[in-house]
Amino acid sequence: MKYVDEFRDPALGEVLAGEILGLVEPGHHYKFMEVCGGHTHSIYKYGIDDLLPANVELVHGPGCPVCVIPMGRVDDGISLAHEPDVIFTCFGDMLRVPGSDGTLLDAKAEGADIRMVYSPLDALRIAKANPDRPVIFFAIGFETTAPSTALTLKRAKAEGVKNFFCMCNHVTIVPPLRALLDSPDLRLDGFIGPGHVSTVVGVRPFEFIPAEYKKPIAVAGFEPLDVLHAIHMILTQIKEGRCEVENQYARVVPYDGNPRALEVMAEVFELRPHFEWRGMGFISQSGLKLSEAYADLDAEIQYSVPGIRVADPKACQCGEVLKGVIKPWECKVFGSGCTPERPIGTCMVSSEGACAAYYNYGRFAREREVV
């Protein structure tokens, strides 16, 4: 496939892996965080971990929007799904995220009309096909997905669709990164920056990482060679004593992002004063809600939601996994109490979650090590 195959070339991968080996200092342990869940998935799927020297460690960051949803928000969604006549729509992974009393899939089994959609536009289509019933879209995602929701809400307003509502759970990438960097138990040498978030926000918002925290960052694509190349770029910066933002994914990511997407987001959304992140607590100005002009489409205004904060399950260590303090397999319930079929924590739910990705791919490598 064009734009894909050329970034999966094993021969080039070997060359890059060889050069990476030449860039690391023996005796120094390098710890890099891939911010985005898409990268975590690629790393495990393609075995990128296996191509790296033993002293280069990859830590999985908080970049999976499903994984950072707190239980209270799931409960709020389930409560909306049980409202009379409501058709509740959300992305597939969200269906299996546990709230304090079951998942959206459990609510579906109890009779709620919950439908999986692949895009906000699909949800709007359902609303137009069912004009007598309210249709609520449970919006999640970082800045990659937020413009899609914003455009759909604009479209609903322009077309005068009166039965379409949105429960907004969109989050922004910079505040959690800052929270992570301020965390005292974190030791990182660099970041692999999120590729598709950056097509929207650009590379500029990440300049604070080298400027204020003295950590190099390379915004990267999602093919195996992209990830290897980004690691190569970060190691080269360290070796040459540089510390800056580099754009490995320049074939797609403009330095200033997509101005139209930012404009649409600014029109439809505004920042919440604070938003709760699973395992990370409340982070200031890290979540989006609908702006006043779109209050008529805001499910949280048009319906009452419990809005009760629910503590994360005690056994679950998603928070520490998301901060990169522990590896997925170091969690007490990984693979025993918590599996993709029966997840306790959100990191085990989404395909981009560190625990699910590790459960599906990484554990085999670890089993080999143990043997």
Next chain:
Amino acid sequence: MTRLIADAAAALAPTCDYTTGCITCGDVAIPMSVMRLDDERGLALCSDDEGNSETVEIDLVAPVAPGDKLLVHAGTAIARLTEEVSA
């Protein structure tokens, strides 16, 4: 009983496959070609290399023409792909 029904629903529901990744929940976008345009509604029918087609919101990358390559995430084109920069 509810759990049994939920399990059955889980087995039947077209959920995202966690072995291939979820296009909407993750930061995943796929290259697609524009097949046909609906200028009036600002939408395009796009197709990926495997022949799967999807109606795509093109506001963020407009104007586009049939044959253009776009990067599509959650039903919205978030970037344009060109031969020069992709090589």
